[in-house]
Amino acid sequence: MIKIIGGKDTIHKTVINNEVSAQKVYACWLDTIYWISSRIKYRLLDVAGSTQSIYQMAQEQVEAVMGKRGCERFVQHREHYKPSRVWNYLAQSGISYTYCQEPDFPQKLARIPDPPFGIFYKGELPEENVPAVAMIGARKCSTYGRCMAEQFAAAFAAHEVNIISGMAMGIDGISQAAALKAGGRSYAVLGCGVDIVYPRTNETLYQQLAAQGGLLSEYPPQMAPRSSMFPPRNRLISALSDVVLVVEACEKSGTLITVDMALEQGREVYAIPGRCTDSLSMGCNRLLRQGAVVASAPEDIIEDMGWGQCHTRKYSGKTSSIRLLETLSPTSQEVYAVLDVLPASQDGIVTKLREKNSTCTIPQIYQGLVELELKGLVMSQNGQYRIIMP
């Protein structure tokens, strides 16, 4: 339930100060009734004509739309919570709101089969004409998934493509964090109230998103996450984006719900291929078999969508790193040659070098690794080393 702070009826003052139409305040009030589905809200709007009239609707009319039980709850709610209190609470908590009749309501959201009635948000709403990619995937991701998510997100950020995701653990959070780190903008659609940080471990990301993008939700503030709330929110993730990119997914994954929604909404679906033996790539590989587009590099998507020219960037980066490599010791070059974007353990690197009949001793290999790391060509994660993509 919504807790409302501050009591006085100050609706007019608020309206004048923030130039907010009374209609928006009433819409906001209506949207905090979480148990009314957005479809019914739209029907109420049809019947009443404006949101203010919904608030003032006669019982019989309400009953005609929502049935007897629904009507009782509606009337009860109307007696307990005044629109002004709801609005003041939002203003105090730094939460903004917009709904379907406002000009700033994202058109991408309005045009889907089951549009939300309104959106609560922190930070900003995504800009209408900026291209956006939804990056989604497994919560328990592999290191491969992590690397891919970071690499793609950073590339999109560099091309000023927004990243839309769900701020969940794993791929979602990693992609968004990587995009923000690269200086891009990212928007999270939450499956709970926008003032709730879920999962808690993403607290830092949450703060960053509020500053460098936005947090969106169709659920009212203070609403705790529930498993049933996530599938509907997935439709908003795909709705807000032009392309849905599946980074890593198991055979039976919640990610695939988003893909279904995306197809229904007519969004492009891309998937990053994986090895056919990896259980975490099963979902992606299956999508590819069903007709999703192979995303082998972020540049592919950018070019396909006509968002920019990537040729110059792609190659200039590589040559500079090759030039840097040539200044390194022979051992470092040898070590670099066996490294991959897939992380390898120290021992794995040794084994690979041995397979190539290299005569490097272990101390030499370590020296090479540290040199590469200091030069910023290689990074280490969980004791495993991988190449940083130029």
Place this chain on the structure above:
Amino acid sequence: MYSRVITGAVSGIDSILATVEVDASKGMPGFEMVGQLSNEVREAKERVRVALKNASVEIPPMRITVSISPAEMRKESASYDLPIAVGILVSLGLIPREGIQDTLILGELGLDGEVYSVRGVLPIVQKAKQERVRRCILPLANVREGAVIGGIDIIGVGNLSDTIAYLREVEERKAQKIAPAERTLITHLDEMDMDVDFAEINGQEAVKRAVEVAAAGFHHILMIGPPGSGKTMIAKRIPAILPDLSMEESLEVSTIYSVAGQLDDKRALITRRPFLDPHHTISEQALAGGGRIPKPGVISLAHRGILFMDELPEFRRNTLEILRQPLEDKRIHIARTYGSFIYPADFMLVAAMNPCPCGYYPDRSRCNCSDAEIKKYLSKISGPILDRIDVVTEAPRVDIHQLSATMQNECSADIKARVMEARERQKYRYKNTAYRFNAEIGSGDIRTYCKLGTGEQKMMEEVFTMMNLSARAYHKVIKVARTIADLEGKDDICTEHISEAVCYRRNDKDYWG
């Protein structure tokens, strides 16, 4: 008549010479014992009486008083039985007074007069030699242990009758009766030491190298890896690459084992580095030592050797925290009801653990642990413990081809030769100091012993910034680099040594952030 017999007692790891005084005089017949005695010493009364009877010695009805001094020390152990019996016999005039001159007597008695083995013989004999005692009469089972010291006659007795016969003999003919035990250095071979070799381990080259470095500088080491990656196999082989114990060290270790009652006829002297692998359910007492009658714990038994803790996070937190003091001070201080004791505990900690509860992280195709679970698992190892571990290495899963392949791997002897050389260099460097190994250098002396050139200094700065190291970690990297330089036979630490040391720090930072 009054008599005085020298015996010995163990207090903590030290021993003292005690005196058993016996007075047999006319009066109301009785047997009194004084001198802060525990139950088992009190019970000596009955054992001695019956044992004497069974050795065909008739005790006349007299008032017998036994006093064991020093009185302020609590006496616990049955080793006073034999000295009490001998004391009574001297008081009764059945053994000549000269027979027990400068003679230390130890032993527990059975009712049939048999002499049983006792614990703590080694330190007691050592003490006796210092106090210029000429001869020790010990239970047969402890003879080899006592004979290790040398320069003192060790007489082994099997039963009370033999003892009486020996003591009654005139000095010149005593040696014919029972010859003093010869000082033979019995090499005790642990069964596990000899039949395992590093040559049997395929792959895991990086871990093997890390272990070599750790062994050379006596650095504590932590191996992280999935189940079945060979962590335990490698740990079991570490004793084989450590230098043999010197005689001095061997006596030191044997003393602890003697006090713990773990030396016997078959194993009179510990000549191999101890290897102890306590199960993770071990209690705090068993690990640290103590108990009502204080005994050294597992960490003290691992003195100068290896304490292997497999599945480190599975140990109870409290148990792990006990390691803090020993890891820092190389000894443990235990205070109990009957006094406080200091046991040495200078061991090399070899720890092994899985990276997450299921063991397969970061292999996400097998690991299904959530990030929170992994974090919780890792957090069982507290920062202070982790801080004291110099080398952290990762043991990845070995693939089947490697396991089944017949490979030419380096054998333990070759690795040991390199370790020995590194140790020699350390011995030379620290010859006038209390340090023995690189791992022990205090932060104040790092500048003295681990000089860095300008290039190396610059590299340390770069690494320091890149990895965001703490001051302690910084020192550890330098210490490990020193050991690596020693292994390579270099006097100066070079960038390559620092690089390698950094890689051993890397893992710990990556897991614990």
